[in-house]
Amino acid sequence: MKLRYLIISLIILSITSLFVGVSELSLNDIFSLTEDQRDILWHSRIPRLISILIAGMSMSIVGLIMQQLSRNRFVSPTTAGTLDSAKLGILVALLMFTSASPLAKMTLAFLFALAGTFIFMKLLEKIKFKDTVFIPLVGLMFGNIISSLATFLAYKNNLIQNISSWMLGDFSMIMSGKYELMFISIPILALAFLFANKFTIAGMGEDFAKNLGLNYRQVVNLGLMIVALVTASVVLTVGVIPFLGLIIPNIVTIYQGDHLKKSLAHTAVLGAVFVLVCDIIGRVIIYPYEIPISLTVGVIGSAMFLYLLLRRKKYGL
Numbered sequence: 001m002k003l004r005y006l007i008i009s010l011i012i013l014s015i016t017s018l019f020v021g022v023s024e025l026s027l028n029d030i031f032s033l034t035e036d037q038r039d040i041l042w043h044s045r046i047p048r049l050i051s052i053l054i055a056g057m058s059m060s061i062v063g064l065i066m067q068q069l070s071r072n073r074f075v076s077p078t079t080a081g082t083l084d085s086a087k088l089g090i091l092v093a094l095l096m097f098t099s100a101s102p103l104a105k106m107t108l109a110f111l112f113a114l115a116g117t118f119i120f121m122k123l124l125e126k127i128k129f130k131d132t133v134f135i136p137l138v139g140l141m142f143g144n145i146i147s148s149l150a151t152f153l154a155y156k157n158n159l160i161q162n163i164s165s166w167m168l169g170d171f172s173m174i175m176s177g178k179y180e181l182m183f184i185s186i187p188i189l190a191l192a193f194l195f196a197n198k199f200t201i202a203g204m205g206e207d208f209a210k211n212l213g214l215n216y217r218q219v220v221n222l223g224l225m226i227v228a229l230v231t232a233s234v235v236l237t238v239g240v241i242p243f244l245g246l247i248i249p250n251i252v253t254i255y256q257g258d259h260l261k262k263s264l265a266h267t268a269v270l271g272a273v274f275v276l277v278c279d280i281i282g283r284v285i286i287y288p289y290e291i292p293i294s295l296t297v298g299v300i301g302s303a304m305f306l307y308l309l310l311r312r313k314k315y316g317l
Contacts, residue, residue: 006269010053013276017052018045020280022288043176051171051179052279053272055234055241058185060271061192061264062227063245064252066117068203068260069223070124072135073253074308076245077117077231079136081143083242085116086228086235088150091163095153102181106236113235114228116146121224133309169239169294171279182237185230189268192226196261199223203260240294241275243301248274250308 019025023040033041063076070080077083089112093105100108120139127138154163192199201209202219209216234241248271249263256263275293278300282291 003266003269006266006273010269010273010276013273013280014049014053017049017276017280020283021045044174047176047179048171048174051174051182051238052275054182054185055238056244056272056275057268058182058189058230058271059234059241059244060248060267060274061189062230064249064260064263064267065192065199065223066227066245067249068199069220070121070135071203071205072124073250074133074136074246075139076136076243076249077227078242078244078246079143080120080139081116081146082113082120082227082231083235083240084143084146084150086110086113086232087163087240088112088116088146088153089232090236091150091153091159094159094163095157102236106181106184106232109232109236110229113231114225116142117224117228121220168292169241169297170292171238172290172292174238179237182233184233188226188229191222193261193264195219195222196264200260238293242294242298243305244271244275244297247301247304247308251304 018041021040021044023037023044025037025040025045059077066075066077066080066082067073086109089109090105092112093100093108097104097108120142123138123142124135127135150163151160154160198214198219201212201214202216202223206216209219249267252263252266252270256266275297278296279293282293282296285291
């Protein structure tokens, strides 16, 4: 698939996204906007579009980085406990620092996400049975343990509704002043592009990387920090978007190959296109009501995940 076709699709879908919604706003009105329409466009639709693009690109790229470093196509923030750890961090922030700023909450979510991802990678090193499907199952069980702990703490402290809101990915509440924290992901993703070749070498194994003079542990730790920071910013702003970091890198790998640097741009654009499609579907399928993005991505993503599993079995991948 040519990158330019993905970019064209991204532009078309982005324009469509700006004019899909309950409020009366169409492309024909763009040069004669009323004051209300201008407020809707600048304070709601554009922030929502920017959030979709950043979330789609960033979560897809960190999924690709995790798959490269773990050398497993079914590892992602969803199947490695990263998302669940970030949610636990947000809950701890709500318990310990009730008046904390969003940046402070994100910092704590980042630390928990980083710790959870490090623990998963250590578990990965201890597991001798390296089956492609078995590893993410271990990650899912690890994530469920963390999620259960978060649920227990939430029930005990009457915060179950608060934590449930973080679990539900939703762009409908994104407005000007409530999404800017996601801009932190942009320089972090630029760093991922700069270190792409090193991540590729690290993904070939510790011994191979050291033979080429690469500081293996330093590169892996940097990759995990990128994953944790991006995940924390997205979860804190829009909630959990499942399967995104799992299916998009796999789709790109099918037609683009395993080289991370060559796949990054395709992964970023396809991730944004996929989230845009799911968001538009969620806005129109039961119009004028809206389906949360976590539900549409979850349904479509789980179906695609099943296809990838069946494809792996069919071709012996």
